[in-house]
Amino acid sequence: MWLLVGLGNPGPEYAGNRHNIGFMAADAIAEKNGFSPWSK
Secondary structure, three states: OOOOOOOOOOOHHHOOOHHHHHHHHHHHHHHHHOOOOOOO
16 A cells, blocks of 8 residues: 655645645646545
8 A cells, every 4th residue: 555645735825836746746646647536
C-alpha cells in the first residue's frame, strides 16, 4: 500500500502558487495514473 500526501494551503487565494506545490503534485500524479477522484 502506498500513501500519497500533498500538502498545501486551502482556499482559492492560494490556488496555483508555490505554497500548494504538494496539492498540484498529487493531482498530477493522480491524473497521470488514472486514480479515482479525491473524496473526504
